[in-house]
Amino acid sequence: MQFPGAIQAETSVHQVPGFSSEETNRIAEQTFQRYTAESLPKRKGKGVAIVWFRNDLRVLDNEALFRAWVSSEAVLPVYCVDPRLFGTTHYFGFPKTGGLRAQFLIECLADLKRNLLKRGLDLLIQHGKPEEILPSLSKAYGVHTVFAQKETCSEELNVERLVSKSLRTLALSSSEGQSVKSKSTNSTKLELIWGVSMYHIDDLPFSSNSLPDVYTQFRKSVELKSKIRSCIKIPSSLGPAPGVGDWGCIPEITLLGLEKAKVSKGMAFVGGESAAVSRVYEYFWTKNLLRTYKETRNGMLGPDYSTKFSPWLASGSLSPRFIYEEVKRFERERESNDSTYWVLFELIWRDYFRFLSIKQGNSIFHAGGPRKVEVNWSQNQTLFDAWKDGQTGYPLIDANMKELLTTGFMSNRGRQIVCSFLVRDMNIDWRMGAEWFETCLLDYDPCSNYGNWTYGAGVGNDPREDRYFSIPKQAQNYDPEGEFVAYWLPQIRALPKEKRHFPGLLYIKPVVALKFGKTKIMNNKTMASTADENKWKGRKGNRTQ
Numbered sequence: 001m002q003f004p005g006a007i008q009a010e011t012s013v014h015q016v017p018g019f020s021s022e023e024t025n026r027i028a029e030q031t032f033q034r035y036t037a038e039s040l041p042k043r044k045g046k047g048v049a050i051v052w053f054r055n056d057l058r059v060l061d062n063e064a065l066f067r068a069w070v071s072s073e074a075v076l077p078v079y080c081v082d083p084r085l086f087g088t089t090h091y092f093g094f095p096k097t098g099g100l101r102a103q104f105l106i107e108c109l110a111d112l113k114r115n116l117l118k119r120g121l122d123l124l125i126q127h128g129k130p131e132e133i134l135p136s137l138s139k140a141y142g143v144h145t146v147f148a149q150k151e152t153c154s155e156e157l158n159v160e161r162l163v164s165k166s167l168r169t170l171a172l173s174s175s176e177g178q179s180v181k182s183k184s185t186n187s188t189k190l191e192l193i194w195g196v197s198m199y200h201i202d203d204l205p206f207s208s209n210s211l212p213d214v215y216t217q218f219r220k221s222v223e224l225k226s227k228i229r230s231c232i233k234i235p236s237s238l239g240p241a242p243g244v245g246d247w248g249c250i251p252e253i254t255l256l257g258l259e260k261a262k263v264s265k266g267m268a269f270v271g272g273e274s275a276a277v278s279r280v281y282e283y284f285w286t287k288n289l290l291r292t293y294k295e296t297r298n299g300m301l302g303p304d305y306s307t308k309f310s311p312w313l314a315s316g317s318l319s320p321r322f323i324y325e326e327v328k329r330f331e332r333e334r335e336s337n338d339s340t341y342w343v344l345f346e347l348i349w350r351d352y353f354r355f356l357s358i359k360q361g362n363s364i365f366h367a368g369g370p371r372k373v374e375v376n377w378s379q380n381q382t383l384f385d386a387w388k389d390g391q392t393g394y395p396l397i398d399a400n401m402k403e404l405l406t407t408g409f410m411s412n413r414g415r416q417i418v419c420s421f422l423v424r425d426m427n428i429d430w431r432m433g434a435e436w437f438e439t440c441l442l443d444y445d446p447c448s449n450y451g452n453w454t455y456g457a458g459v460g461n462d463p464r465e466d467r468y469f470s471i472p473k474q475a476q477n478y479d480p481e482g483e484f485v486a487y488w489l490p491q492i493r494a495l496p497k498e499k500r501h502f503p504g505l506l507y508i509k510p511v512v513a514l515k516f517g518k519t520k521i522m523n524n525k526t527m528a529s530t531a532d533e534n535k536w537k538g539r540k541g542n543r544t545q
């Protein structure tokens with residue numbers, strides 16, 4: 001785990017990507033140039049089309065935007081600041097969007113607006129529910145079609161249904177007294193377009209409902225039988241936009257009912273498509289880190305052990321197909337090895353969780369998960385608060401939870417460890433953890449979040465993904481010098497390295513004992529007794545990591 005100058009870095013903030021705004025703009029312009037179509041079929045559409053931006057806050061490889069452009073004479077880009085996104089989580093009432101993700105979203109919107117303006121459009125930002133805003137805009141501008149990216153989870157599907165219904169109601173009310181023939185031509189259509197995954201849903205070798213229950217089977221099948229579509233090239237000008245008097249403002253965070261949050265330590269991600277393509281450029285081309293991704297990806301400290309693409313993927317400011325094309329270009333121009341492939345391997349996990357959300361529906365949000373496993377979970381508030389505030393007495397857990405609170409990010413290794421600790425060592429209802437992640441994560445996405453949590457809690461569709469993460473073992477393997485814990489818990493830095501993970505009386509008293517704890521704390525090298533482990537295996541969890 002490399003993080004040169006860790007001690008001085010403790011108070012500094014690592015901006016991701018690490019470019020100035022001028023450099024970021026230059027890299028984004030160059031990337032857009034490469035993806036600008038030199039010759040496109042003539043635009044034959046008529047009238048006005050809306051592109052309703054949701055979790056696809058980008059210009060590059062955005063099929064909804066492209067289809068709106070092709071099918072119209074004028075495109076009206078719209079973003080609705082939906083108050084439901086700033087309500088509370090489903091079961092436990094945490095803020096649905098924390099301050100850091102809200103700030104990231106604001107930056108995404110500002111960048112999208114700038115990039116649309118450069119191409120002859122603008123972004124109309126309105127506060128309210130899409131099912132109220134879109135019909136009223138459709139009426140005002142005589143819109144024939146609203147194009148938007150298709151989602152897969154219940155809250156987003158519900159909004160799609162409401163928008164569709166209100167557009168139909170609008171058509172009926174405005175056509176009252178007209179002939180049957182003109183009634184049918186009056187309505188504004190909602191066209192939902194797939195754009196969220198690397199493999200297109202229509203190119204899968206099976207229907208979503210018969211998706212394999214094992215990731216490896218899914219991966220092997222798509223790798224063998226499906227092709228990844230090319231990115232959609234964009235015309236150099238997307239204009240004109242219809243004449244709009246007031247384009248609205250990028251929301252201030254306080255208007256969303258949240259306080260301005262600033263990252264004081266660790267990584268500060270810059271929102272927006274320009275930053276997203278710049279991060280790809282930085283990770284692949286400037287720092288050459290794609291070459292070694294597979295060896296470093298399990299790190300926890302600093303910006304460079306993994307790609308950090310996830311916040312932009314979740315907001316849709318980065319297209320997974322663009323990453324695929326950049327990996328292929330890297331393989332052609334620099335090197336092709338296990339690491340270059342492994343980024344795609346991980347993106348296929350992301351696709352898999354997306355498609356699973358279709359197959360499994362709301363069961364991914366239920367306590368028993370897709371397999372309807374019955375577990376007597378506790379909802380002990382004191383224990384949960386200790387976990388979420390990073391006060392458990394286990395430095396590895398506390399450091400990870402503090403990173404999440406401070407930056408909105410946590411490594412994949414960290415997420416697996418804190419999830420296992422919450423559900424297995426604390427026996428706390430995994431949905432509390434998942435909802436806390438929903439609040440805090442910059443990269444929150446319902447499919448990847450709840451999919452991974454169901455796996456971590458042993459209620460996912462594949463029981464083989466059910467694992468216990470042993471803190472001593474994880475500490476030994478992934479933070480052997482205690483640099484990560486010392487970074488997030490400065491009081492620990494003064495301790496000898498071998499004590500940093502188990503500081504005893506020099507740190508907070510552990511709030512629970514580890515399931516395999518005693519032997520571990522006394523002797524760092526031995527695993528829990530076989531009898532203990534088997535007892536645990538019998539109950540849940542079939543692998544100790």
Ligand code: FAD
Nearest residue numbers: 306307308309310346347350412415443444445448449452
């Ligand atoms: P890299 O290692 O560089 O991987 C490249 C990309 O592959 C990631 O950006 C991501 O899009 C995808 N990816 C990698 N691992 C996974 C995975 N296990 N599942 C799905 N996609 C993956 N990821 C989210 O994007 N949103 C979430 O809400 C989310 N919640 C999680 C909750 C838990 C309990 C766990 C264990 C994992 C969760 N993940 C989630 C997956 C993973 O931890 C993050 O995608 C990853 O840490 C992001 O960092 P990165 O971009 O540097 O990843």
